[in-house]
Amino acid sequence: MTKRYWQKDIETISRRSLEDLQVKRLRSVFSRLYRTVPNFQSKCRESGVKPSDIESLKDIVKIPFTTSEDLRGGYPDGLLAVSRDKAVRLHTSSGTTGKPKALFFTKKDINQSADLIARCLTMTGTGSGDVLQNMMTYGLFTGAMVMHYGAEKVGALVIPAGPGSTERQVALMKDFGTTAVHILPSYALYIATFMARHGMDPRKDLSLKRAYMGAEPYSEKTRQKIESIYGIDVYNCYGLTEMNGPGVAFDCMERSGLHLWEDQFILEIIDPATGQQLPDGEQGELVLTTLCREAMPIMRYRTRDITRVKPGKCPCGRTHRRISRILGRTDDMFIIRGVNIFPQQIENVLMGIRGVAQNYQIVLESLDDITIRVEIASDMFDGNIERLLAIKKEIIEKVRSSVLVRPDVELLEPGTLPVADGKAKRVIDERTL
Amino acid sequence: MKVKQISVFLENRKGRLYEVLNVLATEKINIRALSIADTADFGILRLIVPDPDAAKKVLEKGGFTVKENNVIAIEVPDRPGGLSFVLKALQDCDINVEYLYAFVAKSQKDAIVVIRTENNDGALKALKHGEVKVLTPEELYGL
Numbered sequence: 001m002t003k004r005y006w007q008k009d010i011e012t013i014s015r016r017s018l019e020d021l022q023v024k025r026l027r028s029v030f031s032r033l034y035r036t037v038p039n040f041q042s043k044c045r046e047s048g049v050k051p052s053d054i055e056s057l058k059d060i061v062k063i064p065f066t067t068s069e070d071l072r073g074g075y076p077d078g079l080l081a082v083s084r085d086k087a088v089r090l091h092t093s094s095g096t097t098g099k100p101k102a103l104f105f106t107k108k109d110i111n112q113s114a115d116l117i118a119r120c121l122t123m124t125g126t127g128s129g130d131v132l133q134n135m136m137t138y139g140l141f142t143g144a145m146v147m148h149y150g151a152e153k154v155g156a157l158v159i160p161a162g163p164g165s166t167e168r169q170v171a172l173m174k175d176f177g178t179t180a181v182h183i184l185p186s187y188a189l190y191i192a193t194f195m196a197r198h199g200m201d202p203r204k205d206l207s208l209k210r211a212y213m214g215a216e217p218y219s220e221k222t223r224q225k226i227e228s229i230y231g232i233d234v235y236n237c238y239g240l241t242e243m244n245g246p247g248v249a250f251d252c253m254e255r256s257g258l259h260l261w262e263d264q265f266i267l268e269i270i271d272p273a274t275g276q277q278l279p280d281g282e283q284g285e286l287v288l289t290t291l292c293r294e295a296m297p298i299m300r301y302r303t304r305d306i307t308r309v310k311p312g313k314c315p316c317g318r319t320h321r322r323i324s325r326i327l328g329r330t331d332d333m334f335i336i337r338g339v340n341i342f343p344q345q346i347e348n349v350l351m352g353i354r355g356v357a358q359n360y361q362i363v364l365e366s367l368d369d370i371t372i373r374v375e376i377a378s379d380m381f382d383g384n385i386e387r388l389l390a391i392k393k394e395i396i397e398k399v400r401s402s403v404l405v406r407p408d409v410e411l412l413e414p415g416t417l418p419v420a421d422g423k424a425k426r427v428i429d430e431r432t433l
Numbered sequence: 434m435k436v437k438q439i440s441v442f443l444e445n446r447k448g449r450l451y452e453v454l455n456v457l458a459t460e461k462i463n464i465r466a467l468s469i470a471d472t473a474d475f476g477i478l479r480l481i482v483p484d485p486d487a488a489k490k491v492l493e494k495g496g497f498t499v500k501e502n503n504v505i506a507i508e509v510p511d512r513p514g515g516l517s518f519v520l521k522a523l524q525d526c527d528i529n530v531e532y533l534y535a536f537v538a539k540s541q542k543d544a545i546v547v548i549r550t551e552n553n554d555g556a557l558k559a560l561k562h563g564e565v566k567v568l569t570p571e572e573l574y575g576l
Contacts, residue, residue, distance in 0.1 A: 197493070376442065376498065378498045381440075381498045381499075381500050382440075382500050382502070383438075383440030383477060383479070383500040383502045384531075385470050385472065385477055388442075388475065388477075389472065410444075410445070410474045410475075411444065411474065411475045412444045412475075413442055413443075413444050413496075413497070415496060416444065416446075
């Protein structure tokens with residue numbers, strides 16, 4: 001029988017014991033950080049909070065938020081809470097503007113993050129006997145390394161393929177019978193197009209059973225599309241470099257929300273405008289506090305990811321609360337004609353239309369106009385111009401009724417939009433405001 | 434007798450038509466006839482070539498989105514009223530024409546018209562009935 005839990009006691013701990021554990025860990029990590037990181041202590045003094053003020057979980061709101069600007073400000077090692085010789089690994093999070101964020105890991109940190117991945121893989125059926133092809137970027141980015149360590153831990157054979165070289169990826173999957181992949185959704189769709197163009201059928205020519213996808217937001221429709229092309233199960237994974245990388249929250253086999261490992265993180269949902277906590281079920285910005293990290297504990301980190309807590313118990317038996325798939329980023333949201341729009345809303349419409357291929361771009365040219373560039377699916381092209389015009393019209397109508405703004409639509413040849421090794425760039429903002 | 438036509442999806446991008454033609458030139462594929470249907474942001478290039486299967490393969494290899502369609506090629510007397518006579522035969526049988534394009538081959542005294550209809554089988558019957566000369570693939574590609 002396949003193993004269901006990696007750390008059963010902690011994964012199925014009662015809510016009450018879990019909350020007791022959280023308070024204990026929060027008090028301990030907060031006072032350690034207060035003592036060892038002068039920057040943090042002065043910030044707390046400004047907010048008027050000291051370690052003895054933290055008595056229950058509710059007191060967390062007294063602790064000031066940490067933003068990505070704070071992490072950049074601490075670059076290179078201003079937020080390190082252990083002596084530097086205890087750190088054994090460094091990762092950075094790419095900064096699109098200014099300095100990167102540097103994250104240190106001790107041996108214990110590496111082991112803990114691998115354990116979280118091991119929990120995630122075990123609960124989705126990956127273990128000894130599986131072959132996991134890791135198509136994320138190895139290097140400063142946490143995505144590939146953390147998954148790699150966790151997959152080795154559960155006994156899977158790991159192929160550290162990295163992204164790109166599609167022909168070789170396909171050959172590796174075929175030759176070594178890859179059963180699971182860790183991959184960006186945009187790249188999974190690209191490989192499917194590549195295989196179709198070379199006369200291959202992912203359902204027949206590969207032994208894939210499941211894919212782990214995260215690192216870039218994608219819609220439920222995209223997940224369904226990938227599942228049907230490959231004949232596999234797709235599991236959402238959520239993580240960010242600031243919180244160890246992947247494995248923070250993960251779909252179980254129920255796939256009705258991602259369990260966020262609350263023994264290691266405190267989860268809050270806040271209103272991004274006011275900073276006030278929101279009750280379970282309401283949509284807002286995810287805020288995370290690390291409870292077990294040694295090298296760089298982070299208090300109340302503003303992830304800028306928009307999600308909500310799914311209320312209720314999960315039939316899988318795990319007691320850690322679930323978050324919904326990431327609905328957007330507070331910084332990806334754009335405003336057209338006064339309407340707040342997330343790229344995922346448009347993606348959800350596009351992926352539900354027959355004849356539309358994997359890739360799209362949203363181009364913002366002015367405050368009022370939005371152009372959507374979409375690739376047509378090559379198998380849907382029948383040489384008939386009316387058919388293409390009908391697809392275009394369908395996109396315009398469906399997007400308009402979903403986001404209340406009428407877009408311009410440009411149909412493109414398949415494979416013409418750039419697919420980067422990193423995250424696909426969905427929104428091109430050409431506005432000069 | 435239906436004949437094969439190649440349709441190529443063209444996005445509205447500078448040099449894209451040249452790229453299609455360049456692939457055909459490199460592979461030494463001669464074009465018998467062509468037509469372009471265009472809209473504001475994309476077009477469809479339609480080609481009659483001597484070996485449609487080979488042309489489709491090289492274009493797909495070049496990354497283009499290609500489809501083979503069946504069309505009808507007919508000979509139309511090169512004189513006033515030649516084409517309207519043909520269209521009358523189709524109209525009488527209530528057959529709708531999606532598009533057509535014409536060309537003149539050097540070796541022919543008549544014009545050649547390529548027709549795509551919503552119902553090619555019905556169109557063939559109507560044309561036969563109207564005593565219009567329909568070209569076989571061999572006749573068309575060999576022009």
